[in-house]
Amino acid sequence: MDDEVDHAGVARATPRDGRDARWERHREERRAALVDATIRAIRKHGAAVGMDDIAAEAGTSKTVIYRHFDDKAGLYRAVAARIDGRVVGNVGSALGGTGTPPGDTRELVASTVDAYLALVESDTEVYRFVVNRPLVDRPLPDDPVGGTVDQVTDQLTGLLLASLSGAATDPTRARTWAIALVGSVRAVADDWLATAESERASRAAVVEALTDLAWHGLAPILSPDQPARTH
Structure with missing residues (x-):
């Protein structure tokens, strides 16, 4: 103008x-x-x-x-932006609509994991397209996938700060845990899709395993000769 x-x-x-x-x-x-x-x-x-x-x-x-x-990368960005909105929206709805009290953080974690895997399961090829970038033959300075991860991480960090007490009220620790959870969910989702469908675990089983790991850590499953560290 x-x-x-x-x-x-x-x-x-x-x-x-x-x-x-x-x-x-x-x-x-x-x-x-x-x-x-x-x-x-x-x-x-x-x-x-x-x-x-x-x-x-x-x-x-x-x-x-x-x-x-303009080019194939421009089309890829536009598709990624569309899926970005769905991921952030679905996870945001799950985080904000669990119907559980703020202290029930385990349910919050499970809802986050399930919302992400539900989208992966319902639109597998589109998810692969966005994550693997088959149309793009050069690095992208503005990684759309990274932007989605950042938004979900921000959402989860805020909820952890609101739901937990004690050490988790430290914003740095809460964000570290949020990054670890989001990263593990994405890595597991990629491996889950790479597994033959006949051998793939159910979504419910994957959600439970990831939630148990996030909630309890490795301490409860360490063998007696590998005690959990207390400091």
Whole structure:
């Protein structure tokens, strides 16, 4: 939007042409439609989907797609942003809607783990596409996956500070635990998906195992000759 200068020499904003606003809205809608088509193509062809498959699903050409996203990395970022919203929203809903008192932190941990794994299980190929970046052949300075992890970590850190007492009220310790939990869930999710479906543990079993580890640590399962350290 350009500025005009009045007789007093003061700049004032020029009203935006209605056609510009309509064109911008059209571009946003077109970009959203292309992201939708990309996600459909991923679900149909798998995480290793190619640009030709995406263009065919969208009923357009690769040239048109690049006109809206500049390159493959731009399209990847747009898909990752869509999934980012789902991950943060799903985990946020689980953290904020457990229906348990603040002190029941074990249930909070279990809900966090289950919300993440539920999305992984329900949209496996799209998750693989976002995590493995098959379309992107160069490092991305603005890692979308890292941004999602940071947002979930922030949510969990705040809830740990609100729910726990004593040592956990130290923000540094609470964030360290949140980072450890989110990182372990992501690592386990990746390994879980890499396991053949016929041999894969149930989501409930994985949630229970991760929650037990987060809640009790290794102390309860150490052998007698490996006592837990008390200091």
